[in-house]
Amino acid sequence: DARVTQTPRDKVTEMGQEVTMRCQPILGHNTVFWYRQTMMQGLELLAYFRNRAPLDDSGMPKDRFSAEMPDATLATLKIQPSEPRDSAVYFCASGPQTGDPSTDTQYFGPGTRLTVL
Amino acid sequence: DQQVKQNSPSLSVQEGRISILNCDYTNSMFDYFLWYKKYPAEGPTFLISISSIKDKNEDGRFTVFLNKSAKHLSLHIVPSQPGDSAVYFCAASFYGGSQGNLIFGKGTKLSVKP
Numbered sequence: 001d002a003r004v005t006q007t008p009r010d011k012v013t014e015m016g017q018e019v020t021m022r023c024q025p026i027l028g029h030n031t032v033f034w035y036r037q038t039m040m041q042g043l044e045l046l047a048y049f050r051n052r053a054p055l056d057d058s059g060m061p062k063d064r065f066s067a068e069m070p071d072a073t074l075a076t077l078k079i080q081p082s083e084p085r086d087s088a089v090y091f092c093a094s095g096p097q098t099g100d101p102s103t104d105t106q107y108f109g110p111g112t113r114l115t116v117l
Numbered sequence: 118d119q120q121v122k123q124n125s126p127s128l129s130v131q132e133g134r135i136s137i138l139n140c141d142y143t144n145s146m147f148d149y150f151l152w153y154k155k156y157p158a159e160g161p162t163f164l165i166s167i168s169s170i171k172d173k174n175e176d177g178r179f180t181v182f183l184n185k186s187a188k189h190l191s192l193h194i195v196p197s198q199p200g201d202s203a204v205y206f207c208a209a210s211f212y213g214g215s216q217g218n219l220i221f222g223k224g225t226k227l228s229v230k231p
Contacts, residue, residue: 004160033218042223043161043206056218091160101149101168101210106219108153108160 002026004109006092012115018080021112023092024073031097032075033106034060034067037089046090049075050097082116089113120144121209123222130229136194138225140207143188147209151219152181152192155204164205165192197229 005024013019025032033048047057052069060067064083069075079086093106122141130136138152148169153161167174167181167190174181180193194201204226208219 035221043221045218045220048218093160102166105163105166108162110158110160 002107004092004094004107006090006109006112008112009110010113010115012117013082014117015083016081017116018078019082019086019114019116021077021090021092021114023075023077023094023109025075025092025094026107027073029094029096029107031095032069033093033095034075034077035091035093035108037091037111043091046077079114082114084116087114087116119222120147121207121220121222123205123207123225125225126223127226127228130197130227132199132229132231133196136192136197136201136227136229138192138194138205138207138227140190140192140222141188142190142209144209144211144220145185145188146211147220149210150181150183150190151208151210152179153206153208153221155206155224161206194227197227199229199231202227202229 007022031050034046035043037043046059047067049069066078089111091108091111093108095104095106097104120143151166152164154164155161165176165179165181167183172183183190204224206224207222210219
């Protein structure tokens with residue numbers, strides 16, 4: 001049963017520290033998404049990649065957030081420096097994105113719960 | 118400004134009864150709509166979807182209705198079961214132009230009481 005995996009599952013850090021979250025998409029999926037879930041905003045799209053190329057990162061605070069896909073099996077989201085307002089659950093999702101919306105389901109990982117003190 | 122709105126943060130229903138979750142959207146360019154279900158400490162999972170060219174899609178106990186003129190969709194669960202207790206997210210996509218990225222509502226927490 002193919003799944004999206006994310007590490008770490010939980011991260012507690014202090015303000016100003018660097019945080020790196022990792023995601024392994026489902027093998028064969030060409031599109032990877034990063035979302036953030038907060039009580040106030042719900043699920044927000046931060047960035048997404050297709051075939052490892054960034055397509056849209058307009059949802060991300062540019063000064064402190066960065067997203068990369070060093071290879072097809074790894075996506076990373078980095079926050080430097082972290083701030084208390086970054087506390088949220090960060091989800092990675094992957095999908096086949098064939099152009100047929102009836103089959104282009106996004107599969108979510110379990111999330112990384114980030115707490116910045 | 119939220120393009121996809123779920124105005125009810127929570128809903129409580131008795132087991133066996135119908136659950137109706139509502140969602141409104143503002144962008145008439147959206148052409149595909151989805152519902153995701155989320156349990157605590159897990160990621161959202163796809164539940165059911167509907168294209169804008171349809172007004173109803175059914176999958177077992179789950180039916181999604183789309184009213185394009187009202188920019189409204191709803192998810193019906195009949196009969197509701199305790200295992201349906203979860204947060205339900207409505208999502209919309211402008212598939213023709215946005216390569217499939219989704220705009221989510223804030224979610225509705227459904228509690229099904231035995």
